[in-house]
Amino acid sequence: MSKPLEKEFQFYLDHQVELVAKYNGRVVVIKGEEVIGVYDDEMESVTETRKSHALGTFLVQRCTPGSEAYTVKYHSRIAFPIV
Numbered sequence: 001m002s003k004p005l006e007k008e009f010q011f012y013l014d015h016q017v018e019l020v021a022k023y024n025g026r027v028v029v030i031k032g033e034e035v036i037g038v039y040d041d042e043m044e045s046v047t048e049t050r051k052s053h054a055l056g057t058f059l060v061q062r063c064t065p066g067s068e069a070y071t072v073k074y075h076s077r078i079a080f081p082i083v
């Protein structure tokens with residue numbers, strides 16, 4: 001069984017260079033293997049796209065070079081003892 005939006009995310013990864021060249025800094029909405037919308041911010045992209053597509057059926061991704069836009073890092077301020 002595939003993960004939700006796996007196809008859409010893979011499409012973004014496969015086409016990131018050309019998408020960034022065309023939409024750098026903007027937000028794209030991807031459904032299947034197609035860009036179905038381009039917006040200035042994430043909230044607008046979700047608000048507008050959900051008018052015609054169910055939530056959870058499309059990927060919202062900011063177009064930027066590199067992996068920073070889709071990589072999340074968590075930092076903890078809690079110190080753990082070294083054993």
